[in-house]
Amino acid sequence: MTLIKSISGIRGTIGGATNDNLTPIDAVKFAAAYGTWLKDYAGKDKLKVVIGRDARLSGEMIQNLVVSTLVGLGIDVIDLGLSTTPTVEIAVPLEKADGGIILTASHNPKQWNALKLLNEKGEFLNAEEGAKILELAEEEDFNFAEVDNLGTITTNDAYMDIHVDEVLALPLVDAEVIREKKFKVVVDGVNSSGGIAIPKLLDALGVEVVKLYCEPTGHFPHNPEPLKEHLGDICKKVVEEQADFGIVVDPDVDRLAFISNDGEMFGEEYTLVACADYVLGKTKGNTVSNLSSSRALRDVTEKHGGTYEAAAVGEVNVVTKMKANNAIIGGEGNGGIIYPESHYGRDALVGTALFLMLMAEKGGTVAELRASYPSYFMSKKKIQLTPELDVDALLVAMHNKYKDEDVSTIDGVKIDFAENWVHLRKSNTEPIIRIYTEAKSQIAADELADRIIGEIKEIAGL
Missing domain, CATH: 3.30.310.50 (Alpha-D-phosphohexomutase, C-terminal domain)
Structure with missing residues (x-):
């Protein structure tokens, strides 16, 4: 069993001994450390934090613990319930909140969960901020609110719909252009919140959806990391349904992979390449990905007259370099699309819409599109x-x-x-x-x- 403490949050396996796993005590301790840090960081008495979770089995338990801890610190909570990482990220500034916590272990198997921590912009904390929270958690010097000053809980289950509306409002997304193409797409939601969010978006874009593992039960039908060796079912389903392509997301919907019309992997590295190809074809600019990402993004960026830069692995590092280099799109080769026109966070909904626009305008098949890119x-x-x-x-x-x-x-x-x-x-x-x-x-x-x-x-x- 494992507990990993890093600048991006706390991640561990459920059950077992405290300090070695993500037990209820550890969840409370790190939520208290975040809330304590946030009160000092924000410099005001009354704070508001947005909380959302993926569908994994421990999600509701961890959410109850985290929400109650923040309330105990006197912090008001906007509870989104079942949500996605990018949905929480866009909700924080829309709610004018002081921070956010996403309860998800992303691509890790079902025994894992995590607290991913956001600032008032809905972006991940930097290394210095994360280190301070880890320090506070070790000290366990928390000052909880008295009874008259406890926080409140407001539930809001509308944010996946709001997220879809935000994607539809992007200047480079034209729902009518996509709707006219009458695409048919298979969606593997790995029985988490992507099984709700991605079909909502596709329905709004007039895309016919074939659902595969889209019930948010938290029982992942395969390893939830969207790699080729885990995706035999959807590869077969795309061919059987004669679909235009398949969409695969991880449990918290910040990673996006496509299956070509022939049942072959489009390649998660090429998710960002394709989306960048579309955006750069409309808007001149630069790109950023991490050091572990394909050279193909560099090639496509230079084809469009832009400049490519590589950042250290980690979303916060990519975002920092994107801001420094005025990148108009970036992300990570694991299928993470960061499009600042929407927000500075990996977002499978944004990536899906940009990819559909590319396909609608280019025509041809997804397999043909993949063959048109530099082959790595x-x-x-x-x-x-x-x-x-x-x-x-x-x-x-x-x-x-x-x-x-x-x-x-x-x-x-x-x-x-x-x-x-x-x-x-x-x-x-x-x-x-x-x-x-x-x-x-x-x-x-x-x-x-x-x-x-x-x-x-x-x-x-x-």
Whole structure:
């Protein structure tokens, strides 16, 4: 069982011992730390925080604990109930709230949950703010409100509809253009809130929806990370239904993957490439993704006359660089679309609408669209960490081994070779080392990953 404390929040497995897992006591402690920090940060007595959760089995329990803790601190709560990460992000500024908490472990399996923390803009906290909250949680020096000053709870279950309306109002989204194409799409909502939110958007755009795992029961029918090895059912369903394509989201709906009309993966790396292609074709500008993302975004950006920059992995790092570089679209290669015209957060609803506009204007099939982009292939592998492994020493050793290559240490170690690259980093969300590679064939990408894993294991004596 595991508890991971990072600048982006607290994430862990349900059950077990306190301080080692996400138990009720840990949930209360970290909610209290966030609320205590927020009162100091906002510099005022009366605060308001937006709370929403995905459909995972522990969600309602964790939500009750977090909401009650904030109320106990004298903070008013806007309770969205079942929601999505981007929905909470847009709700915070719309409600003029002082912050937000999303209760979701994103792509992690059902035994996990997390508190993801937002500021008054509905954006993730930076490293300094996150570190302060972790410090407060360790100290456990909380000052709760007296009975006459307790916070209040206001429920609002309309925000998924409001979110859809916000997407429809974007200048580059034209519902009539999409509606005329009479698209048919299969949606895999992994039995979480995406099974509600994505069909709502598609219905509003006049798209015929075939639902697959769209009941928000929290019983994930497959590993919820939207990778090829987990998506056999929807790949088959797209072909059976003769659909134009398939849409897959993770439990909190900030990651987006497409299935082509032939039942093959469009490639989650190419979600951002396609959406950026559409946006850059309408508006000149720059892009940003993280160091683990495909070179294809750079190629498409330069084709449209823009400049591409890479940020450290993590949404807050990408957003920071996007603001610095005036990027008009960006995100992460895991299918996370960040479109500032909407908000600075990964949003599968925004990505879906932009992709539909691209398809409506370009014509042809999704498979043909994918074939039109620069062809890169990625391998995403991992090494499970054990307490005796010194990860930092391993990364230094790999850096030294390849010091004559083009090496970046902004985030872990990224080695850029002429024809391919490898990125090694310790995960912020799981006890693993991630090994991402990209090459001009799948075989070459897999072979590079396997070679690097072998070298790491040799150095570690595994």
